[in-house]
Amino acid sequence: MANYLHTINGETWFKEEVTGAIGHALRVDNVLFEGEIDHQHIVVFENEIFGRLFALNGFIQLSTADEFIYHEMVTHVPLFAHGAPKRVLVIGGGDGGAIREVLRHQNVEHVNLVEIEADVVDFAKKWFPTVCQDAFDDPRVTVTITDGAKFVQETAETYDVVIVDSTDPVGPGEVLFTEEFYAGCKRVLNQGGIMVTQCGLPFLQPEELKKAADNQKAAFKNVRFYAITVPAYSGGVMTLGYATDSDETPETSTELGAQIKASDLSFKYYNANVHRAAFQLPEYVAKIVH
Numbered sequence: 001m002a003n004y005l006h007t008i009n010g011e012t013w014f015k016e017e018v019t020g021a022i023g024h025a026l027r028v029d030n031v032l033f034e035g036e037i038d039h040q041h042i043v044v045f046e047n048e049i050f051g052r053l054f055a056l057n058g059f060i061q062l063s064t065a066d067e068f069i070y071h072e073m074v075t076h077v078p079l080f081a082h083g084a085p086k087r088v089l090v091i092g093g094g095d096g097g098a099i100r101e102v103l104r105h106q107n108v109e110h111v112n113l114v115e116i117e118a119d120v121v122d123f124a125k126k127w128f129p130t131v132c133q134d135a136f137d138d139p140r141v142t143v144t145i146t147d148g149a150k151f152v153q154e155t156a157e158t159y160d161v162v163i164v165d166s167t168d169p170v171g172p173g174e175v176l177f178t179e180e181f182y183a184g185c186k187r188v189l190n191q192g193g194i195m196v197t198q199c200g201l202p203f204l205q206p207e208e209l210k211k212a213a214d215n216q217k218a219a220f221k222n223v224r225f226y227a228i229t230v231p232a233y234s235g236g237v238m239t240l241g242y243a244t245d246s247d248e249t250p251e252t253s254t255e256l257g258a259q260i261k262a263s264d265l266s267f268k269y270y271n272a273n274v275h276r277a278a279f280q281l282p283e284y285v286a287k288i289v290h
């Protein structure tokens, strides 16, 4: 079995190796579960600062302390940019954090969560109730356990927004960064639809971002990227891809603030200024994606 837990001076530490040369370590105060599930290895543990976390194949997926940053930004940016999303597809995202945020939008009528790993959904319900809350019980939600890449090639359903809340391009997540997959996402999008994707840490994983950018540009007319900073993902900013065939750029619209206000939703990270500013990329990131 893969070994991500190490004993140093009598303490247990979880080590995440983002590259062969850099490993981030978090002190493990309590291990709740460690083992192999269908497609991946999972560790669920607690840390004094980050709260409860889980890692798949050695990569941290979320911490209960800062998950609001990623989940608000992966959902509200495309949902408010779209303006009137009714049907939303979330690929990956088995922890339920993304669908929790999507469901806060009153105009959303249906959310399909397509996750390859049934255990992640079960683990979320058991170990991460603050993340999924009651999202899995919402009548608007369907959970489909299958490969997201296969799903977008085969389904007859269509969506206004597709959110790719995936692992990094290693193991089962690799296919979610290919041109074929992005073309599949485009196939299931209604006119004016938007796809948002998790694209990793550009400082440590520039090739992965470049590949995702090239592949998204091959499938969509307008591809942009926005940046967020999530402390549990050490290594600087994380980029999210934003792809659409629409010519509109709602993030620059002056109506965005009014639209957010009218929704009556409140946030811990997201607001209209953050939405717009996130698309302003540091030069080293802009050079990778342009």
Ligand code: SAM
Residues within 6 Å of the ligand: 056, 060, 061, 062, 070, 091, 092, 093, 094, 095, 114, 115, 116, 117, 120, 146, 147, 148, 149, 165, 166, 167, 168, 171, 172, 173, 174, 175, 176, 198
């Ligand atoms: N926020 C996280 C991050 O940025 O690292 C992503 C977390 S989410 C739990 C990622 C999910 O994608 C995992 O539960 C994993 O099982 C799922 N996944 C990986 N490959 C997949 C595939 N091909 N189809 C559907 N889900 C997949």
